Amino acid sequence: MGLLDIQNLSVSYDGKSILSDFNFSILKGEKILIKGNSGIGKSTLFRMIMGFGKYNSGEIYLEGVPVDADNIWDIRKKVAYVSQDTDIAEGKVSDLIDEVFSFKANRNNNGKSDLEKLLNRLSLSPDLVNKEYMKLSGGEKQRVVLVLALLSGKDIFLLDEVTSELDTGLKQKVVDIFFDNPQWTVLAISHDREWETKAMKVIDFSGRVN
Numbered sequence: 001m002g003l004l005d006i007q008n009l010s011v012s013y014d015g016k017s018i019l020s021d022f023n024f025s026i027l028k029g030e031k032i033l034i035k036g037n038s039g040i041g042k043s044t045l046f047r048m049i050m051g052f053g054k055y056n057s058g059e060i061y062l063e064g065v066p067v068d069a070d071n072i073w074d075i076r077k078k079v080a081y082v083s084q085d086t087d088i089a090e091g092k093v094s095d096l097i098d099e100v101f102s103f104k105a106n107r108n109n110n111g112k113s114d115l116e117k118l119l120n121r122l123s124l125s126p127d128l129v130n131k132e133y134m135k136l137s138g139g140e141k142q143r144v145v146l147v148l149a150l151l152s153g154k155d156i157f158l159l160d161e162v163t164s165e166l167d168t169g170l171k172q173k174v175v176d177i178f179f180d181n182p183q184w185t186v187l188a189i190s191h192d193r194e195w196e197t198k199a200m201k202v203i204d205f206s207g208r209v210n
C-alpha cells in the first residue's frame, strides 16, 4: 500500500455521479498532478480525503489504516489541505502565523525561523505580516496561505489550484518549493503547466466516464 490509498471511491450529488469506482495511490515523497475540466470532481476528491463530505462507497487508507469517523483527525493532523478558497480568515497576517504555531503539534518544529526565508522566496515583503489578511490581493492571499501550510510542519500536501492567481515566475517558485523537499508528498490540482512539467505523474480526470 502507499501512503494514501483510495479504493473504489464513488461519490454522487443529487443523484449525479461525480466519482465512480475511483482508485488512486500515492507513495511517500511522490508529487502527483491532477488536472481536468472544471466541475469534473477534482476538488471533491480532496474534500472526501479530508472528511468534508460523505461518499457512497469505497475506502480511503492513510498508511494502510482505513479512515473513518473515529480517526479522521489523524488525516487532518498529518495533511496540509489548501483549498481554492483563500478567504479563510480575518485579522492580521501575523495573527494567522501565530495561530499556526499555537497548535501543540507544531510547537517543537523550527518552522518560525523559516518564515523570513519563505516570505523572501515568495517575493513577499516582511512588512506584509502587519497587514490585515482580508485586505491583501488575491495573489498575496494565495502566497500567505501557502506560507501557513508550509510552516505547519506537516509533510503531506493537498493543494487545490494554489497558483492560479500568481504570475509565471511566482508559479514556478511555488512549484520549486514543493519539489525541493524529497520527503514531502504532494497531490496538486492545477491547470498550470509549471506543475505539469515537474510532476512525477499526471492524472487527467477529463477522460473519465462516471
Ligand SMILES: Nc1ncnc2c1ncn2[C@@H]1O[C@H](COP(=O)(O)OP(=O)(O)OP(=O)(O)O)[C@@H](O)[C@H]1O
Residues within 6 Å of the ligand: 013, 014, 018, 036, 037, 038, 039, 040, 041, 042, 043, 044, 045
Ligand atoms: N456539496 C455539493 N453538493 C452538490 N453538488 C456538489 C457539491 N460539491 C460539488 N458539487 C458538484 O460536483 C461537481 C464536481 O465539483 P468539484 O468542485 O469537485 O469540481 P472540480 O473538478 O474541482 O472543478 P474546478 O476545476 O472548477 O474547481 C460539480 O458539478 C459541483 O457543482
